[in-house]
Amino acid sequence: MNATVVAVLALAVGTYAFRLAGPVLDGRVEIPPRVRSLLSTGAVVLLVALLATGALTEGHGFAGWARPAGVLVGAVLALRRAPFAVVVLAAVAVTAGLRAAGAG
Structure with missing residues (x-):
């Protein structure tokens, strides 16, 4: 096996273990409400950062x-x-229209 196959298999096993941890640990580990709130906020912040990066930058x-x-x-x-x-469709139309008009 080459390094790429090993890396893909390692990531697959890690992903499966991470997904399996939720059901296995459900009810055994108590997460405080404050931590739940911070995790929820963190997920929103990461999604907004990803959106901003994709929307504002190219290359x-x-x-x-x-x-x-x-x-x-x-x-x-x-x-x-x-x-x-x-x-x-509206987002595509606005973007295409502005690009056709030369706004970039």
Whole structure:
């Protein structure tokens, strides 16, 4: 086996063990409410950071104004509880329209 196969197998075993830990430890380990709150907040912060990185950067620089505008339109529609297809299509339309107009 080469190093890539070993790395993939190690990650697969680690992922399975991590997923198995939840059901196995359920009821045996008590997590304080404060820690639960911090874990929830941490997950939101990580998702927002990932969104910001994907929306604002391309390669090693700024992605231009079209992509952040599309993400903003999608976020507003999602907050207004629009159907998912409408959110995606509106974000794509705004981004494509701005790129066609030369806004980048």
